[in-house]
Amino acid sequence: MRKPIICITMGDPSGVGPEIIMKALKDEKLYQQCNPVVIGDSKILQVADQIVGTQLSVHSISDIDEAKFEFGEVDCIDLNLVSEDIGFGKVSAEAGHAAYCYVEKAMELAINNKVHGICTAPISKEALHKGGHLYPGHTELLAELTGTQDYAMMLTAPNLKVIHVTTHVGLVKAIELITKERVYKTIKLAYETLKKAGNLNPKIVVCGINPHAGENGLFGNGEEEEKIVPAVIKAQEEGIQVEGPLPADTLFYRAIRGDFDIVVAMYHDQGHAPIKVLGLEAGVNITIGLPIIRTSVDHGTAFDIAGTGIVNELSLKEAIRQAVNLAPALI
Structure with a gap:
């Protein structure tokens, strides 16, 4: 060969x-x-x-x-x-x-x-x-x-994979761009990519936008309920093993521990920071959907x-x- x-x-x-x-x-x-x-x-x-x-x-x-x-x-x-x-x-x-x-x-x-x-x-x-x-x-x-049209940035490091809903935009613009349709498409891209790589039933977790994933409306303006929950439910109904939205401050630890195969991050720094903490020399950026x-x-x-x-x-x-x-x- x-x-x-x-x-x-x-x-x-x-x-x-x-x-x-x-x-x-x-x-x-x-x-x-x-x-x-x-x-x-x-x-x-x-x-x-x-x-x-x-x-x-x-x-x-x-x-x-x-x-x-x-x-x-x-x-x-x-x-x-x-x-x-x-x-x-x-x-x-x-x-x-x-x-x-x-x-x-x-x-x-x-x-x-x-x-x-x-x-x-x-x-x-x-x-x-x-x-x-x-x-x-x-x-x-x-x-x-x-x-x-449908693409995403995926970062990999030892014991962690992260895919982004939004990337190179300011935080205010990112929140505007996050929609239930975009979150769902990103979950699907993550699922299809890992499945092609041989993981037939990947465990996917989705970050919240606000602290504590909004904590039932206590933080933010209901973005989790409006933009993320419907996307997660739709993916679950299709048989995809996905959880969320969960607080970003704890789920990355759980993902590195092995609880999840990939994290869906909402915006650039939310996903990039944990990867780079693990080591710039081991990080790789992969464009999926191309x-x-x-x-x-x-x-x-x-x-x-x-x-x-x-x-x-x-x-x-x-x-x-x-x-x-x-x-x-x-x-």
Whole structure:
């Protein structure tokens, strides 16, 4: 059986993406699991190689068919979008546009079945906007490029999986966007994703919005009863094993303990904070609902340390492994 081809986008060229890619691809075990190919700028990867001291060569190619997939030589579909002196640790329109183009090219390959999964290095939302691409982040960008309506962000860490009803919006806007229909769709996405992964009857738990999940109307304005309870009941009536809404301050502990297989979080920080407490180096971001496989590191561009060589590559390595695990079986 052939190994899946995993396409790694370089992310913002001024961030830590080039460094974590070169560090990750220094691990020969990844080449035993998959055939990795980078989409980015070869010259930036070469600079990153010098910074982190991986002593890998970069094989600049124009098409996936030219890839060698040999350990020690990083295949890079070279879009040649940025200058070598673009520098690290700063926001620029040039870098933001390049990051968009890397993702766009990866999507083209995935949609045409040239690659079996996409793993994305971090982008800067500010740079993306300066480059003329007004997306809140990777998730929304990928959804638009694939024409996907029902999608969600899922984060994984050891002993914890979290899926989000809303993500990159302010808290007031998030509460407005939370509806019984959206909560139900997120529960269904969680159920279908875990079922495809082999868990035929996953245990799902849903967070409340307010402290103590509203405590029967004591806190908030009845959001739990209006927006969450009907969605949970509908899912239960369909045979899905789901509980909630429960207070977020205790259910994450229970989920880590093993009481639940996945948590449905209502907004960005409610779901992100517990994952990141467990360790940035182990966290992986997975977009579910897309027609393609997409995983990502669960950290940002880290402009403050970009170009220093000290960044930890473990999250990227885990994201690549997750993409391999999710990739369809090949004949």
